[in-house]
Amino acid sequence: MQQYSILWADDEIDLLKPHILFLEKKGYQVTPVNSGSDALEECEANYYDVVFLDENMPGMSGLETLTQIKSAWPNLPVVMITKSEEEHIMEEAIGAKISDYLIKPLNPNQILLSVKKILDNxxxxxxxxxxxxxxxxxxxxxxxxxxxxxxxxxxxxxxxxxxxxxxxxxxxxxxxxxxxxxxxxxxxxxxxxxxxxxxxxxxEPNIDKPLLSHQIMKEKVFPYIEEGDPLFFIVIDNLRFDQWKILEPIISEYFTVEDESSYFSILPTTTAYARNAIFSGLLPLEMSKRHPNLWVGEDQEGGKNNNEFEFLKEQLKRNRLNIKASYNKITQVQQGRNLVDNFNNLMSNDLNVIVYNFVDMLSHARTDLEMIRELAPDESAYRSITKSWFMHSPLIETLRKISEKGGRVILTTDHGTIRVRHPFKIIGDRNTNTNLRYKQGKNLGFEERDVYVSRKPELLHLPKVNISTAYVFATEDRFFAYPNNYNYYVNYYKGTFQHGGISLEEVIIPIISLNSKNG
CATH class of the missing domain: 1.10.150 (DNA polymerase; domain 1)
Structure with a gap:
């Protein structure tokens, strides 16, 4: 075991000899001093792993000594020891960032536990x-x-x-x-x-199956709509389950997690298919047939998700929900700030839908920008960047305001992402889509092993542009690469976060019900 050094300052240090001997037998090196000023001199002269400070010493008090130690050595752990249980002393010590607080008479195991908690944690x-x-x-x-x-x-x-x-x-x-x-x-x-x-x-209508993208509003959102009690449905795109778990402690300061469950994203696990399915309550083939004016296919120009609010209105109408609803898509920080500034306008709605595209932007930036590539080289860093964005985003401000008003939130995503590491060769014509995790087109050339192929897209409820259109989905951590410029393509995209295919990370995604702690 590494030998740790402890500095112990107490004007009655001789009476603490049994405790010091106990710690020394446990392998700790203890330096005893009689005053706060001696403690500061020792800290100047030697390195210590932790300092024990008696609060009630003559001359320089424990709290005064603590202030000076933290000023000079902010990362040095300090344990405050006192006979007093007065609240203001505890608050001052905690405010000065002590590591622990012990009350006399001391118990040897109590001291040992404190040391272990700090040094061996x-x-x-x-x-x-x-x-x-x-x-x-x-x-x-x-x-x-x-x-x-x-x-x-x-x-x-x-x-x-x-x-x-x-x-x-x-x-x-x-x-x-x-x-x-x-x-x-x-x-x-x-x-x-x-x-x-x-x-x-x-x-198959009668088999046991998971909740899918097109079912979540009917099953998880509509039942919570109550007149005069605004419900917020927030979709953070590309949010994986591990990212939710990183954000949960922050959100839990304002909300109680009433229900943490999951649903399965439809294929392809992309915004164009999965998120449109959420808002329309329909699978892609049904969307293209029922609402050809709203559905934008692979062969058409323009954004694939520009009609989400229109799809939502149609779904509300189908479910006979004659309610007042709002829809806001946030793709830039300023849009998020504007939403916060005009938050009170949302309180008169029965349902407020907020789509946050930042995580999607981050994952694509991860592909395109060398700086982001360096910042998020793995899952741990990707989670860290997500947390940092969230803590400084207008979204946390929006959530605070919802909590203050006693609102309810359903928080979810449309699909997750996976860090791709293994290239998979595929050949397609110039009309083939560009997504790295699924391909849709005719005359696609590939080896059938290690992919999921659908030559009858209608069985997956997917529209097809031509009679011979097929869909091919990348599996696990593979990504599609064309043979021409193969090495450049592979080096550019390997290790980036992508979506559209089949993996735990992309398919099994969180849907969370939150109740305000002010409700």
Missing amino acids: KRLITEKTNLGYQQDFRNISMAYNEHMDYEEWAEVYKKLIYWELEIDATDNKSMSEVLEMQKDEANSNFVKFIKDNYEDWLN
Whole structure:
């Protein structure tokens, strides 16, 4: 064990000799001093891992000493010790960023616990996390050998995310490679599951199946609409389950998480298909047939998501919901600020839909900009950037205002993303779409292994431009690359976050019901 050094300042230090001997027997090196000024001199002369300070010392008090220590050595952990239980003393000490607060008479194990919490915290957490994951590793792997249903797949994915975040928070991340391999194995099995079941989910009315994109408003949003009580439906595009778990502690300051569940994105897992399905309540083929004036196909020019509010109005009409609804799409920071400034206007609506495109913009910027590429080289960094954006975005301001007004929020996304690492050669003509995770076109050339192919798109409820149109979906962490300029293409896109294909990260996505803590 690493030997840690402790500085202990107390005007009655001789009476604490038994505690000092106890710590020394446990392997800690303790330097005793009688006053705050001596403590400051020691800090000047020597390095200490933690300082114990008696609050009630003659001359320079513990709180005064604490202020000077924190001014000179802001990262040095300090434990305040006092006979007093007065609230103002505790508040001053906490305000000065103490690491712990102990009240006399002291108990040896109480002191040891405080020291371990401060000095051995990371090591102990790492050891405990690694042991916990090792014990769960077999359970997760065994699950793949069973005939898992969609609910079990969602649970396995959430368990993998739990361990990913736990390991990411440890010091040496020694188990991250093992977890990465297990996630790859999970994705390989999940692809087989989707291939075996997806078509049936769309065409067999009486089988057990997950909630899909086109069903979430009817099942998860409309039941919460109440007259005079505004409901906010917020869609942050590209938000994976692990990113939600990173944002959850921030959001939980203002809201109670009433329900955390998941649904499955339709294929292709892209904004043009999945998000239009959310707002229309229809699958893409039905959208193209019922609303040809609103549906923008692969062969047509223009943005694919410009008619979301119109689709929503049609869905409300179909469900006989004669309500007042608003729709705001935020693609720039200024639009988000304008929404915050005009927030009170939203309170007279029954349903307020807010689409935040920033995470989508971030993931595409990750492809295009070298700086973002450097900032987000892996999942951990990608989560960190998402958290940083969220904490400084107008969206957190919007959520605060909703909470202040006692509002309810349904928070979700349209699909997730996966970091692509393995290129897959495909040949297509100039009319083939550009997405790296799915291709739609005629006369596509590729090896059938390791992709999901639909030569009858109508069975997946997807429109086709030509009689011979096929859809090909990339699986796991593959991405499509054309043979010409192959090396340039691969080097440019490898390691970027993409969507449109089949993976746990893209398909199984969060839908969260939030209740204001002010409600």
